[in-house]
Amino acid sequence: MRVVGLMSGTSLDGVDAAVVEFEGADERELRWGVRAFVTVPYTAERRERIHEAIVAGGAAALCRLHADLGEWFAEAALAACEAAALAPEEVDLIGSHGQTVWHEPPEAGRRGATLQLGCAATIAERTGIPVVSDFRVRDVAAGGEGAPLVPWVDRLLFSLPDRRRVLQNIGGMANLTWLPPRGDPSPLLAFDTGPGNALIDAAVTLATGGRETYDRDGEWARRGQVRPDLLAELLSHPFFHRAPPKSTGREVFGRPFVEALVERIAPTTDRDWADLVATLTALTARSIADAIRRYALPRGVDEVVVTGGGARNPALLAMLEGELSPIPVLHGDVLGLDPDAKEAVAFAALAWAHVRGIPANIPEATGAAGPRVLGCFTPGGRSRAPAFIGISG
Amino acid sequence: MRVVGLMSGTSLDGVDAAVVEFEGADERELRWGVRAFVTVPYTAERRERIHEAIVAGGAAALCRLHADLGEWFAEAALAACEAAALAPEEVDLIGSHGQTVWHEPPEAGRRGATLQLGCAATIAERTGIPVVSDFRVRDVAAGGEGAPLVPWVDRLLFSLPDRRRVLQNIGGMANLTWLPPRGDPSPLLAFDTGPGNALIDAAVTLATGGRETYDRDGEWARRGQVRPDLLAELLSHPFFHRAPPKSTGREVFGRPFVEALVERIAPTTDRDWADLVATLTALTARSIADAIRRYALPRGVDEVVVTGGGARNPALLAMLEGELSPIPVLHGDVLGLDPDAKEAVAFAALAWAHVRGIPANIPEATGAAGPRVLGCFTPGGRSRAPAFIGISG
Numbered sequence: 164m165r166v167v168g169l170m171s172g173t174s175l176d177g178v179d180a181a182v183v184e185f186e187g188a189d190e191r192e193l194r195w196g197v198r199a200f201v202t203v204p205y206t207a208e209r210r211e212r213i214h215e216a217i218v219a220g221g222a223a224a225l226c227r228l229h230a231d232l233g234e235w236f237a238e239a240a241l242a243a244c245e246a247a248a249l250a251p252e253e254v255d256l257i258g259s260h261g262q263t264v265w266h267e268p269p270e271a272g273r274r275g276a277t278l279q280l281g282c283a284a285t286i287a288e289r290t291g292i293p294v295v296s297d298f299r300v301r302d303v304a305a306g307g308e309g310a311p312l313v314p315w316v317d318r319l320l321f322s323l324p325d326r327r328r329v330l331q332n333i334g335g336m337a338n339l340t341w342l343p344p345r346g347d348p349s350p351l352l353a354f355d356t357g358p359g360n361a362l363i364d365a366a367v368t369l370a371t372g373g374r375e376t377y378d379r380d381g382e383w384a385r386r387g388q389v390r391p392d393l394l395a396e397l398l399s400h401p402f403f404h405r406a407p408p409k410s411t412g413r414e415v416f417g418r419p420f421v422e423a424l425v426e427r428i429a430p431t432t433d434r435d436w437a438d439l440v441a442t443l444t445a446l447t448a449r450s451i452a453d454a455i456r457r458y459a460l461p462r463g464v465d466e467v468v469v470t471g472g473g474a475r476n477p478a479l480l481a482m483l484e485g486e487l488s489p490i491p492v493l494h495g496d497v498l499g500l501d502p503d504a505k506e507a508v509a510f511a512a513l514a515w516a517h518v519r520g521i522p523a524n525i526p527e528a529t530g531a532a533g534p535r536v537l538g539c540f541t542p543g544g545r546s547r548a549p550a551f552i553g554i555s556g
Numbered sequence: 557m558r559v560v561g562l563m564s565g566t567s568l569d570g571v572d573a574a575v576v577e578f579e580g581a582d583e584r585e586l587r588w589g590v591r592a593f594v595t596v597p598y599t600a601e602r603r604e605r606i607h608e609a610i611v612a613g614g615a616a617a618l619c620r621l622h623a624d625l626g627e628w629f630a631e632a633a634l635a636a637c638e639a640a641a642l643a644p645e646e647v648d649l650i651g652s653h654g655q656t657v658w659h660e661p662p663e664a665g666r667r668g669a670t671l672q673l674g675c676a677a678t679i680a681e682r683t684g685i686p687v688v689s690d691f692r693v694r695d696v697a698a699g700g701e702g703a704p705l706v707p708w709v710d711r712l713l714f715s716l717p718d719r720r721r722v723l724q725n726i727g728g729m730a731n732l733t734w735l736p737p738r739g740d741p742s743p744l745l746a747f748d749t750g751p752g753n754a755l756i757d758a759a760v761t762l763a764t765g766g767r768e769t770y771d772r773d774g775e776w777a778r779r780g781q782v783r784p785d786l787l788a789e790l791l792s793h794p795f796f797h798r799a800p801p802k803s804t805g806r807e808v809f810g811r812p813f814v815e816a817l818v819e820r821i822a823p824t825t826d827r828d829w830a831d832l833v834a835t836l837t838a839l840t841a842r843s844i845a846d847a848i849r850r851y852a853l854p855r856g857v858d859e860v861v862v863t864g865g866g867a868r869n870p871a872l873l874a875m876l877e878g879e880l881s882p883i884p885v886l887h888g889d890v891l892g893l894d895p896d897a898k899e900a901v902a903f904a905a906l907a908w909a910h911v912r913g914i915p916a917n918i919p920e921a922t923g924a925a926g927p928r929v930l931g932c933f934t935p936g937g938r939s940r941a942p943a944f945i946g947i948s949g
Contacts, residue, residue, distance in 0.1 A: 216615070217615050218614075218615075219614065220614060220615065221611075221612065221613060221614060222609070222610050222611075222613065222618060222657045222658040222671065223658050223660070223807070225615060225618060225658075225671065226657070226658035226659075226660065226669045226670065226671035227660070227669045229669065229671055230667065230668075230669035230670075230696070230697075231669075233697065264615045264619070265615040265616050265618075265619035266619075267616070267619065267620070274623065275623075276619045276620045276622065276623035276624075277619065277623075278615065278618065278619035278622055282693055282697060283690075283932060284690065284693040284694035284696075284697040284932070285693075285697040287694070287697075288694065288697040288698055288928075289697075296932070297676075297677065297934075300675055300677040300678075301677035301680070301681065301934070303623070303677075304623075304626065304675060304677040304678040304680075304681040304682075305681050414616075520935070535681075535937060536935045536937060538934075539676060539677070539689070539932040539933060539934040540932055540933045540934075541690075541694070541931075541932040541933075542913070542929045544928060544929060
């Protein structure tokens with residue numbers, strides 16, 4: 164079975180699309196390989212439209228975004244097929260996470276709520292391929308956090324016979340999965356550790372008036388010095404002190420968080436801004452390391468594997484190594500796939516699970532009432548798009 | 557196969573839920589019957605929340621509404637099961653239209669977009685029954701108006717061997733289906749004629765400061781006099797002069813439309829308000845009659861059957877009879893089911909079509925590029941909701 168996995172994360176970088184081949188009928192005898200991976204970056208205009216719709220849009224803007232994201236996801240799926248030298252007819256299924264526009268974990272007395280946009284019907288219409296989408300919401304409906312969703316995939320694809328691994332993903336937010344050795348029935352541990360690149364990206368964007376949108380090669384962080392007072396204060400955020408399961412998002416650690424901070428400490432010189440980026444990088448590294456020490460280390464950790472955009476930030480990685488020494492901190496390359504592809508591959512695997520009727524949430528990680536088959540299925544059926552159809556934005 | 561159909565229309569009256577039994581494997585040999593029908597009215601608070609989220613809500617409010625509507629739809633589905641003396645385990649499927657929060661038909665150079673909320677995963681979680689939802693969006697993705705969706709159902713359930721029928725539904729908006737005699741391969745005609753009860757409801761609500769929300773028994777309209785100048789002006793709205801296929805919604809004919817009108821004509825006395833309601837009732841009747849005369853009559857019309865909330869407004873029905881005489885205008889009772897149940901029954905039939913892989917849009921009515929299987933499928937799987945789960949609102 165050939166499956167395209169689609170992911171558009173909270174970083175709003177673009178759409179990741181992986182073509183994954185699965186062989187074998189069940190989880191134990193599964194063999195898999197990534198046949199192609201592409202990232203279709205958002206143009207600045209598209210990124211701004213998504214951001215605007217999320218922070219300021221109403222029903223009309225979100226409705227239009229839903230349709231347009233469907234078009235953009237379809238483009239990315241077709242680009243991945245092309246990179247794999249496959250016609251869309253040769254692909255069996257698409258798994259699409261969608262773009263999270265709002266996510267509220269459950270709180271005392273109130274169930275969670277989550278909204279992913281990116282019209283599955285549009286993806287099916289443009290590609291002709293059936294689509295499984297909206298994975299997160301079933302776990303939320305069952306009382307869970309709706310996150311993290313990848314631990315089931317992590318165990319399926321990345322557990323090792325002889326090692327206890329922490330897989331640390333650093334996207335817009337950061338999340339970890341602790342994996343027992345393969346075959347060990349211990350429950351998984353998986354939760355969001357807090358911000359990933361989101362705060363760093365926001366600070367660099369504000370520092371440069373939008374000319375730069377992330378800390379390339381960690382250079383801003385390297386030029387600055389961590390402000391221990393500010394770091395200590397930021398680490399007092401209640402999220403870091405909650406026990407897992409827990410999840411978070413840009414509504415907590417996003418641009419408004421950094422804007423409020425900037426208003427208060429009023430950086431003026433380049434050096435002030437570099438100090439801010441260094442401090443936010445340290446916040447990300449320290450909150451990840453604290454989470455690993457508190458919750459994973461008691462179960463044993465033989466290695467930490469870092470994936471996601473954060474794996475390309477040497478300043479962040481160096482801080483994380485310093486924090487966790489002597490535990491080896493490995494680059495996601497060791498997983499045998501492009502680390503950027505990991506989340507897209509995960510949604511291909513989750514779509515594979517859906518059509519096989521395999522529950523893929525991990526209740527001990529999300530807090531859901533029980534295992535559930537995630538996602539909803541939209542039939543394929545090729546058709547030529549009417550000639551007049553344009554894509555706004 | 558037992559299917560619950562769920563509908564929550566633009567009137568925001570409540571959730572209609574019908575339990576429908578289907579026998580037979582395909583369209584030609586289908587037999588069907590309605591086993592139960594209930595309407596679970598929205599409380600004033602819920603209605604206002606939906607309205608507020610639609611007109612003024614952002615991502616957070618719409619995300620929460622999505623989850624809560626899912627809970628409310630599940631309540632209605634369970635109420636319908638109870639009314640049918642069935643345990644949820646004895647029901648095979650739910651078809652849910654969802655609550656439309658925004659709908660933009662295609663315009664030159666730009667595809668349409670539509671957003672229905674009402675979390676299918678929540679309905680599946682609370683009932684344990686599989687759910688087919690999001691019917692409208694696939695037709696829109698295929699270049700169609702996404703409306704009307706019921707003509708396929710109308711032909712399936714209500715065409716007669718020897719008569720050409722217009723089925724005129726008057727909900728928040730009004731839409732018609734012209735049906736050739738059963739077995740006649742003529743294409744259907746189906747489109748939105750314009751406002752249904754939405755403008756009348758808004759005027760009564762404004763006139764009474766919210767104490768009344770609709771024109772009970774048409775009494776406001778009967779007390780007032782139609783203002784011919786105002787009626788002529790309102791009939792000049794471009795929507796009425798577009799040829800089908802066409803669809804509309806509250807973003808065109810909704811509360812803001814009436815608010816703007818009220819600001820301009822400034823009704824002060826009870827009589828002024830009654831005249832306004834009478835004029836808006838005439839607008840609804842005339843726009844329906846004009847549409848029938850222009851587009852259906854050339855194909856032959858033996859009878860007009862009125863369904864939806866508008867069938868309970870005698871002032872509106874009398875005006876419509878006057879306009880269409882001598883064509884018989886029949887109450888929806890002749891269809892052999894509670895006319896209020898018709899739309900809920902339609903979504904049960906559309907869910908039935910989905911699981912059989914039958915395309916159910918009518919391209920000649922919607923303008924879509926071709927026939928499509930509508931909807932997406934969310935697996936069931938019963939579970940007890942965690943005890944802490946409350947429903948906000």
